[in-house]
Structure formats: structure tokens, C-alpha cells
Amino acid sequence: MLKKILALLLAAAVILPAASCARKAPSEDGGKIRVSVSFDALREFAAAVGGDKVAVSVIIPDGTEPHDFEPKAQDLTALSTADILILNGLGMESWADNAVKAAGNAVLITVDASAGIQPITAADAEAASEHGQYDPHIWLSLKCAETEVQNIRDALVRADPGNKTYYQANSDDYVAALEQLYGAYAAKFAAVTNRNFVTGHAAFAYLCRDFGLSQNSVEDVFAEGEPSAKQMAALIDYCRANHVTTVFSEALLSTDVADTLARETGASVRAINTIESSEDGKTYLQRMEENLSVIYESLSA
Incomplete structure (x- = not known):
């Protein structure tokens, strides 16, 4: 390369x-x-x-x-x-x-x-x-x-x-x-007890630092294609053990793994913005508000 x-x-x-x-x-x-x-x-x-x-x-x-x-x-x-x-x-x-x-x-x-x-x-x-x-x-x-x-x-x-x-x-x-926008969500996240969420790409560490949250990424699988049966079983066990209700998937990555996890664990799949490309004419602030909203909803469910 x-x-x-x-x-x-x-x-x-x-x-x-x-x-x-x-x-x-x-x-x-x-x-x-x-x-x-x-x-x-x-x-x-x-x-x-x-x-x-x-x-x-x-x-x-x-x-x-x-x-x-x-x-x-x-x-x-x-x-x-x-x-x-x-x-x-x-x-x-x-x-x-x-x-x-x-x-x-x-x-x-x-x-x-x-x-x-x-x-x-x-x-x-x-x-x-x-x-x-x-x-x-x-x-x-x-x-x-x-x-x-x-x-x-x-x-x-x-x-x-x-x-x-x-x-x-x-x-x-x-x-x-x-x-x-930060102030509005700092107050919301301060009130949640579940502070862990799951994403495909490990892109949200700085967002987590802002609000005292923790991301759990299955990036290796999402980014590199289909997981092996052993990898998928481990992911399913992880989601069940951690009571994951939402798996976030980014626009530029495949949703296949997220969809499989959702079927096996009862979790839902939600889109999350990485704001690397323009999307539907939405601004940065609009997309960040959407990110914070869906993360907050998943943690307060």
C-alpha cells in the first residue's frame, strides 16, 4: 500500500x-x-x-x-x-x-x-x-x-x-x-446506571470520555467481514451477559453481524453516525444530537 x-x-x-x-x-x-x-x-x-x-x-x-x-x-x-x-x-x-x-x-x-x-x-x-x-x-x-x-x-x-x-x-x-448540546446530554447521562454500549467500530472513546460512558466494540468482526462460528458465539455470549439491548452500526460498515446478533439476543440494531461523509444534508450538530439521543435511549431502556 x-x-x-x-x-x-x-x-x-x-x-x-x-x-x-x-x-x-x-x-x-x-x-x-x-x-x-x-x-x-x-x-x-x-x-x-x-x-x-x-x-x-x-x-x-x-x-x-x-x-x-x-x-x-x-x-x-x-x-x-x-x-x-x-x-x-x-x-x-x-x-x-x-x-x-x-x-x-x-x-x-x-x-x-x-x-x-x-x-x-x-x-x-x-x-x-x-x-x-x-x-x-x-x-x-x-x-x-x-x-x-x-x-x-x-x-x-x-x-x-x-x-x-x-x-x-x-x-x-x-x-x-x-x-x-453537551450540557443537555451531560445531565441526561448523569442519571443513567447502565453506562456501557456496543458499537461496530471503536470510534467513540472521546465521546465516552465526555460523558463517563464506556464503549464495547466488536470492531474486528465488523470491519473484517464474516466472523467464524466461534467468534459469533463469543459475541452472542457477550451481548447476553452484558444485557445489550442495542447494537450500533455505522453507515460505511456491513450490518450483517449486527443483524445476526440482534436475532440471537433480542437486541435491536440502530444506526450511528461517524460523520466522515455528508449524510442526508444533516449538519454535524444534528448528527451528533442523533448519536447522543440513540445512545441515551439504549442506556435508559
Whole structure:
């Protein structure tokens, strides 16, 4: 895989440096700051803070699992004329360093949106091999999202200091909305006695940290296909022993295992958003509210 990515980046390098010598004039974008982001949640954060001062493009296409993303030359061309590149960080975009080098864009501001966040160590050896030392799913935490938004604000101010007050006001408004949603569910989760839920992908550790919850993931099975009979029996025993009433499944993963668990244990299968791709025109805040609502319902049932 690494050889394939390097080959693609070398191909991009042939195209991109030439393009970077002919950066678009601000008038071509209506004077807007050109922002590239890795995936959808970051697009929403950048758009919320930047408002009508930014033009945002997304590198990872909708419907693509970010963990499996392998950039092609055309995925990287926007970097040659971008003013800002926003990355989630914590190992989420393993391709980014080579992509930035290939872009040949000397004025590109690269933002690690995870800066200042206390990371959670990867749950196990498999997760570490996929992402690196730390769990990267910070955007699924309202508290971490606040930090990401503030890091994006700081980058926009650096690129466009004349509009600092505008970006600060937008950032403050969005952080206030995140805080309002957090406050509503902090009170609800404080009242539940069952604090464990089951997901397919181990993506919600930071959300759990926000609210004192615990996720139990069957990621190995969900992510890698059909389980063996022994694995399925162990999963069924686990769900029964822990009185699991709901198994959450993500849009980009198969529901086959969740459906089987539901049949065998009487649990229901509910969708949960990982907010990696745009979904039905819903905003980040709407999808996070849906996540918190279905988790709360499963714990209070």
C-alpha cells in the first residue's frame, strides 16, 4: 500500500509544482480563503468559522472510509492552490506529509486540528497498527470538537488577519452551540446506571470520555467481514451477559453481524453516525444530537 501511495504522490508531484507557480488570484474565488480539509466533519467546522470568507474543498470523497483512503493525483491538486490544509491529526491522515511535499505550495498553512487535545491511546494492537499510537476519532467528541474549531479559527486568522473579529465571532457562536448540546446530554447521562454500549467500530472513546460512558466494540468482526462460528458465539455470549439491548452500526460498515446478533439476543440494531461523509444534508450538530439521543435511549431502556 505504501508503495502505491508513493507512486501516486510522485505522479502528483509532476503536476502540482507547476500548478503552484500559477496560484489563482483571489478574485477567482471572490477573494475567499481557499481551504482544503481531509473529510466532512472538518469541512463543517471550517465553513462554520470561515462563513462567507472561505471556499472549502474536501479531499476524501463521500462514501470513502477515511481509514482506507489512498490518494490519487487528482485528489491532491487542490493543495497546490490552497491557502490552508486542515487535518484531523493523531494518525488519521497518514498520507498527508507526502501530499504536502508533493503539492509544492510554499505558502500553504497546514493545521493539525488535534493540537491541544489530550489523546487516548489506541485500544489494542490492531487499532494501533491501523491509526498509530493514538485513537484519532476526536471529532466525535463535542469537547474535542471545540478545540478543533478553535484551532481552525487560529489558522484562518493567521491567513487573513484583517477578518480576525469575524472568525472569532463565528468560532464563539459555534462553540456555544457545541456547549449547549453537551450540557443537555451531560445531565441526561448523569442519571443513567447502565453506562456501557456496543458499537461496530471503536470510534467513540472521546465521546465516552465526555460523558463517563464506556464503549464495547466488536470492531474486528465488523470491519473484517464474516466472523467464524466461534467468534459469533463469543459475541452472542457477550451481548447476553452484558444485557445489550442495542447494537450500533455505522453507515460505511456491513450490518450483517449486527443483524445476526440482534436475532440471537433480542437486541435491536440502530444506526450511528461517524460523520466522515455528508449524510442526508444533516449538519454535524444534528448528527451528533442523533448519536447522543440513540445512545441515551439504549442506556435508559
